[in-house]
Amino acid sequence: MLEVRDLEVAFGPVAPLSGVSFSLEKGETLGIVGESGSGKSLTAMSVMGLLPLSGGRITAGSIMFDGQDLTNLPEPAYRKLRGGRLGLITQNPMTSLDPLQKIGPQVDAVARLHLGMNASEARARTVEILGTLRIPEPGTICNRYPHQMSGGMKQRIVIAMALAADPDVLVADEPTTALDVTVQAQIIRLLDDLVKERDLSLVLITHDMSVVAQTCDKVVVMYAGRAIEHGPVEAIFDAPQHPYTQALIGCIPKGLSDDEHLTGIPGTVPNVLNYPKGCPFHPRCTQAKEICATDVPAFVQHGNGQAACHFPGAPQ
């Protein structure tokens, strides 16, 4: 359905994203994980064709969607896909809706644009979708303004907009980061149900490994603008090969004992302007040897997964 190969993105002379590859079949959920600044959102923007908005462009690689390469798709054709076959769910529902417009028209716009519906047909569809997203009184909600609703409710509206034209692929860029913990679980469960009911392909971008473990079929771990490990979720969680993946999984609280301390990964994600030479993770890596600082590691096959590490599977 969706296949990204060796994607490279540049903003002027800076290339914050390179060598990102993944593929996604119908009905599958792919998780993209990594810390802030690892290039997850850029990957989402690339797939949606929205990079030019922020001044970026794709300099190498391909994004195949249903047999056509999106990287050289002309804007009018891309516009038909966006909101049509490709739906986007953004990170912050508080700022994702136009505050001057009622909810109804904002959702209606999608069906009117992509399904050629008139105003009343589109409204009927909006009400129906809001209903399936377990929004109470969808008819009245249509006449509300965004500021009159809670964050979780707004995120459902954003999801409704993404679903209105029955997309094939849904890209969810940290859909729960800005929400209350209790609401987070609801939204994740909702997305999971939608994928199953509608046979959607979901790209779920998150920094939460436990969310990946719960909902995803495959996972891509990103670090400093590169994919450093990818494969089926079970394989990655059972035997993470890259030290960074191991560290990320190590960060998931077990919640079993009182004296458990929350673990983190020492250091920070490097700035786009000075990505380290060699393996981008080597300055923070406990297993790093000399070669890690000089040579970029190639992907090494391990079971169904691949990891870009000179010493894959090294002891934790």
Add this chain to the structure above:
Amino acid sequence: MLWRYIFFRVLMLIPVSFSISVVIFMIVHLLPGDPIDNLIRVGSSPDDRAALITKYGLDQPLAIQYLRWIGAMFQGDFGEAIVLRRPVADLIAQNLPYSLALGGLAFAFSSIVGIILGTISATTRSKIVEQFMRGFILLGSTVPGFWLALLMILFFAVQLQWFPVSGAGGWSALVLPVLTIGFGGVALVARVTRVALLDVKREDFVMLLHAKGLPSYKILFGHLMPHALLPVVTILALRIGWILGGAVTVEFVFGRPGLGSLLIRALGQRDYPVVQGCLLMLALAVMLGTLIGDVAQAAMDPRIREAKT
């Protein structure tokens, strides 16, 4: 909800207009110089002076004077001009149409052209057009009106003889003053529109509008413009008050009558009833302007509608 907002907003005008009227009333008593000195003929007796003081009620307590003055205002009696010896209401009625025509046209011109230019400069992909607009905006916001007026007269009236040099006869006499005043307004409105548009463009929801597949023109006119116009409306509302009194120098250069000129002349002559009348009109225009601006904003933005009620 909007009607509720308007009701409370109008209610707020009562204390505001009261304060303004008190200030305007007190001007006579606070400004240096005794108005009676200006009125009285040289060599009059103290009895004449006392008679004048009684005639104008200046021997009454301030509160009584104020109540009399404001009561007369409500009946359309603005008093009599001391120097010109005519009812102030007549003077205002005579000058107001000129101010309204010039200010109103300049206002319309600067709003429409300013919004269009601002929109173009914020959305164009052409570097040349953008540079040109930025130059124009800088020029328009810095060139003083009276100087531009002189240039306009020199070129369009003296050299090309397209328009009359001065006076207020007919529509052709309006063109140069409107352009002169409008130029600064256009630049101001264009600048505010441009900055506001560039600001909204960066908002998250705009990205999501693109993600819905909306074409750019729909995003611009359906979503960006309503946001960008909020600050523009504020600026325009402030300029509504400007319509009546802001054109003094330009009126002067073009030799046009108007409320601004009347006020300046009356100030020079210490003709207090005229000063009071003019100030009251200007204050009224400013209050009306901000009222219209606030109501327009409330009509455009649901968050404002709810915040103040």
